[in-house]
Amino acid sequence: MGHRERAREFVADVDRTRWHDQALWFVRSKRDQAADLVPDWEALRDQASAIKRSALTELPELWREFEEHATAAGTVVHWARDAHEHNEIVAGLLRDRSVRHVVKSKSMLTEECGLNSYLEAEGIEVIDTDLGERIVQLRGEPPSHIVMPAIHLQRAEIGELFAKEMGSAPDLDDPTELTDVARRDLRDRFLKAEAGLTGINFAIAETGGFVVVTNEGNADLGTALPGLHIASVGLEKIIPQQKDLAPFLRLLARSATGQAITTYTSHFRGPRPRSTQELHVVIVDNGRSQLLGRPAFREALGCIRCGACLNTCPVYRRSGGHSYSATIPGPIGSVLETSRDPATHAELPHACSLCGSCTDVCPVRIPLHHQLLAWRGELALSGHHPAWRRFSLNLVAWLFVRPTMYRLLGRFARGIGRRLPPTLREDLLPAWTRQRHLPTIPKSSFRELYRERQRQPKRPRPQAQPRPRHERNG
Amino acid sequence: MVTAREEILERLERARPPAAARPAAMPEPSMPIDPMATLRDRLQDAGGSLQFATRSGWTEQIQWPVEATTLRHVYSSLNAMPGRGVGLSSKTNHDLADLDVCVLAAEFVVIENAAAWQRPGCLRERAAALLATHLIVVANATEIVATMHQAYARIAPSDASFGWFLCGPSKTADIEQSLVLGAHGPRTMSLILLSD
Numbered sequence A: 001m002g003h004r005e006r007a008r009e010f011v012a013d014v015d016r017t018r019w020h021d022q023a024l025w026f027v028r029s030k031r032d033q034a035a036d037l038v039p040d041w042e043a044l045r046d047q048a049s050a051i052k053r054s055a056l057t058e059l060p061e062l063w064r065e066f067e068e069h070a071t072a073a074g075t076v077v078h079w080a081r082d083a084h085e086h087n088e089i090v091a092g093l094l095r096d097r098s099v100r101h102v103v104k105s106k107s108m109l110t111e112e113c114g115l116n117s118y119l120e121a122e123g124i125e126v127i128d129t130d131l132g133e134r135i136v137q138l139r140g141e142p143p144s145h146i147v148m149p150a151i152h153l154q155r156a157e158i159g160e161l162f163a164k165e166m167g168s169a170p171d172l173d174d175p176t177e178l179t180d181v182a183r184r185d186l187r188d189r190f191l192k193a194e195a196g197l198t199g200i201n202f203a204i205a206e207t208g209g210f211v212v213v214t215n216e217g218n219a220d221l222g223t224a225l226p227g228l229h230i231a232s233v234g235l236e237k238i239i240p241q242q243k244d245l246a247p248f249l250r251l252l253a254r255s256a257t258g259q260a261i262t263t264y265t266s267h268f269r270g271p272r273p274r275s276t277q278e279l280h281v282v283i284v285d286n287g288r289s290q291l292l293g294r295p296a297f298r299e300a301l302g303c304i305r306c307g308a309c310l311n312t313c314p315v316y317r318r319s320g321g322h323s324y325s326a327t328i329p330g331p332i333g334s335v336l337e338t339s340r341d342p343a344t345h346a347e348l349p350h351a352c353s354l355c356g357s358c359t360d361v362c363p364v365r366i367p368l369h370h371q372l373l374a375w376r377g378e379l380a381l382s383g384h385h386p387a388w389r390r391f392s393l394n395l396v397a398w399l400f401v402r403p404t405m406y407r408l409l410g411r412f413a414r415g416i417g418r419r420l421p422p423t424l425r426e427d428l429l430p431a432w433t434r435q436r437h438l439p440t441i442p443k444s445s446f447r448e449l450y451r452e453r454q455r456q457p458k459r460p461r462p463q464a465q466p467r468p469r470h471e472r473n474g
Numbered sequence B: 001m002v003t004a005r006e007e008i009l010e011r012l013e014r015a016r017p018p019a020a021a022r023p024a025a026m027p028e029p030s031m032p033i034d035p036m037a038t039l040r041d042r043l044q045d046a047g048g049s050l051q052f053a054t055r056s057g058w059t060e061q062i063q064w065p066v067e068a069t070t071l072r073h074v075y076s077s078l079n080a081m082p083g084r085g086v087g088l089s090s091k092t093n094h095d096l097a098d099l100d101v102c103v104l105a106a107e108f109v110v111i112e113n114a115a116a117w118q119r120p121g122c123l124r125e126r127a128a129a130l131l132a133t134h135l136i137v138v139a140n141a142t143e144i145v146a147t148m149h150q151a152y153a154r155i156a157p158s159d160a161s162f163g164w165f166l167c168g169p170s171k172t173a174d175i176e177q178s179l180v181l182g183a184h185g186p187r188t189m190s191l192i193l194l195s196d
């Protein structure tokens, strides 16, 4: 089942589709308001994208520098070629310390690696502590959004879930009370956990440290209490200097949720001196170095996972995150997941109207819709298109290089089309005409109209008048 | 055998894009005309509240999140305000789960986003700031910077093993986008700016 089929299921519920669409558009508008309050917003985007672009050209140096400083600060650095190696390193650290209970804060990388099920198979309990992630974890689903994992669920469904899993009143549907139920349940688990796992938003070469941001404080609570902190990071997350954090942190929360900054912006640089706490960082490749080698797509590695491109995307808003069936949905997911596994995700670059809104909001200026278009081309050449699309595209290509045939067919279609009753005409294209009408079919083609115009005697062109200044600028 | 480290560095070397220079620093934004009004608005957006007081008598002057006399457990990193209950005596982080209030001293405050830069003196202090029901952050009214650019100019890269920007109480909007204050950490947060 591809994106089209899953999206069809999602949109079958018209009210829910509208509700989902509006919930995300609300977040998008908050982003706009927050961005409008920052006079140098566009300069910030330039700066952030330039830092990422240059960082991608010096990754070996930056990671060596990171490793050196991190080690000096007492952090243990690990390297993982792929998801399996990453999971094995984490599981090994936990095994060696006989850890049975782990709390984890949001990390798309560990989702990508399938860490939870790996650890559970080892008999280790993993609790996702971000409220949205906890909700989808209890439902046995993947997150449907990278910043708001449970955005596809309504309060009553969450009330039902909590009643079943945490014993709250079955008709509870007030967000404040529901959050409180989860807070109480998770508090105990935080206190019981022997290790805390987190992702990393930014790794800093200059200091060997890293930054994790959350609103809930779950990454902090999960790492302040237990004696072991393991942070997983993708190869693309490194920036050269600490001061480079400024543009990214100014952009990130504003782009994500319209907040000027998240509640917690935590800078880790080694375990607490003279404490028994351990800090481990696992650096993960898992296909990133391969993407780096593809000039048309490598800029996607600059993504700071703000989710703005999802919130603004007309296809995402109306088809829901799960219809992508990928760790990361939405425009950026369609680029990244297709790079990772073109055969499985070949349909994703088509889940796009090429409106370009994602490119307009992306804080690091990733040319998302250009990349999606480029992917379509690559997939066509590598034979990943379904037969029906190959057939129709070949037909069109055949026709476009035969002008006489093209004109003849055009005249034929116009002739038939004008004679058919409009309702019947629309019935021929049921999907397209469900929410719009076909335009009136003209008698003659553009070519014919143009030729006719050329035959008429030339009328003098009106003299261009210089316009007053204010009009020109308006 | 090639280690994962060597192999990854080698892969990165092979895929290295053509050189692109690091960008020059961007012009630093200036302080808004009325910094305190901006600060108040941004903190309010984040669910926190701003209060002003004098250095000598602030504990009496401020509005406490709960009646000050009823506070049983207080953790404080300030000399002017001694801890109380488990905040004073706790041996482990876990005891701190009963904290009513945590009072922290911040080094400076960023006007554009109302974030206060703080470096906990110990792991226990970090835990206290998260486990307490109410968080109070105290800073000098003169220690303000316009934006994050100026903020990082003040933080030495090798400073401390842990430091954080704090802004408002812990919160979530994961249930239907409704903002709820008090997700896992404090339910309220007040920023107190002190002057002489």
Ligand code: SF4
Residues within 6 Å of the ligand: A255, A302, A303, A304, A305, A306, A307, A308, A309, A310, A332, A358, A361, A362, A363, A364, A365, A366, A368
């Ligand atoms: S691609 Fe850009 S807009 Fe989309 S999540 Fe990444 S940084 Fe945000």
